[in-house]
Amino acid sequence: MHRVMKRVEERLLRSSLLFFVAMTGNCSTLAVGFVTEFRFVIHDVEGDAAAWSPREVVIHRGADLGETLLFVLENPTARTHVLEAPGLFEQIVEGPEAPTVKPLRVYVPPGETVHVRVSTERLKRTPGMGASGTESFQFFCPLHGHEEALRSTIRVSP
Numbered sequence: 001m002h003r004v005m006k007r008v009e010e011r012l013l014r015s016s017l018l019f020f021v022a023m024t025g026n027c028s029t030l031a032v033g034f035v036t037e038f039r040f041v042i043h044d045v046e047g048d049a050a051a052w053s054p055r056e057v058v059i060h061r062g063a064d065l066g067e068t069l070l071f072v073l074e075n076p077t078a079r080t081h082v083l084e085a086p087g088l089f090e091q092i093v094e095g096p097e098a099p100t101v102k103p104l105r106v107y108v109p110p111g112e113t114v115h116v117r118v119s120t121e122r123l124k125r126t127p128g129m130g131a132s133g134t135e136s137f138q139f140f141c142p143l144h145g146h147e148e149a150l151r152s153t154i155r156v157s158p
């Protein structure tokens with residue numbers, strides 16, 4: 001009997017600790033300061049292909065690049081699409097652990113909207129920028145064609 005009670009207590013303690021971690025995790029994601037949000041919508045196009053719109057987005061490094069860069073991906077179509085943007089990285093924040101990054105490649109199921117946090121580290125440092133100071137990244141759905149004509153562009157300008 002005593003042992004059972006002890007186990008229950010332990011379990012309660014563990015779940016309240018988890019709750020505490022979840023709460024503080026939430027607080028730290030709320031305290032991110034200035035958030036820049038960009039919204040993208042996928043469209044089916046002729047020939048079983050698909051393209052993301054807007055076809056071109058400009059992010060101003062100074063004015064737009066806050067601490068948090070959020071992409072909102074909408075898929076109003078009847079099939080799954082992907083947003084892939086070589087050179088950009090998704091920032092994964094899990095609880096109190098330090099954020100990790102992975103190449104930006106996000107699946108968006110039919111009828112759903114997915115929010116992705118994009119890493120701003122590399123965009124702020126601007127290693128690969130051209131003479132004009134503008135850096136370009138292409139994005140597309142790799143499942144439904146990656147021809148030049150279907151690609152959209154994100155320009156990061158000073």
Ligand SMILES: [Cu+2]
Nearest residue numbers: 050081141144
């Ligand atoms: Cu697609």
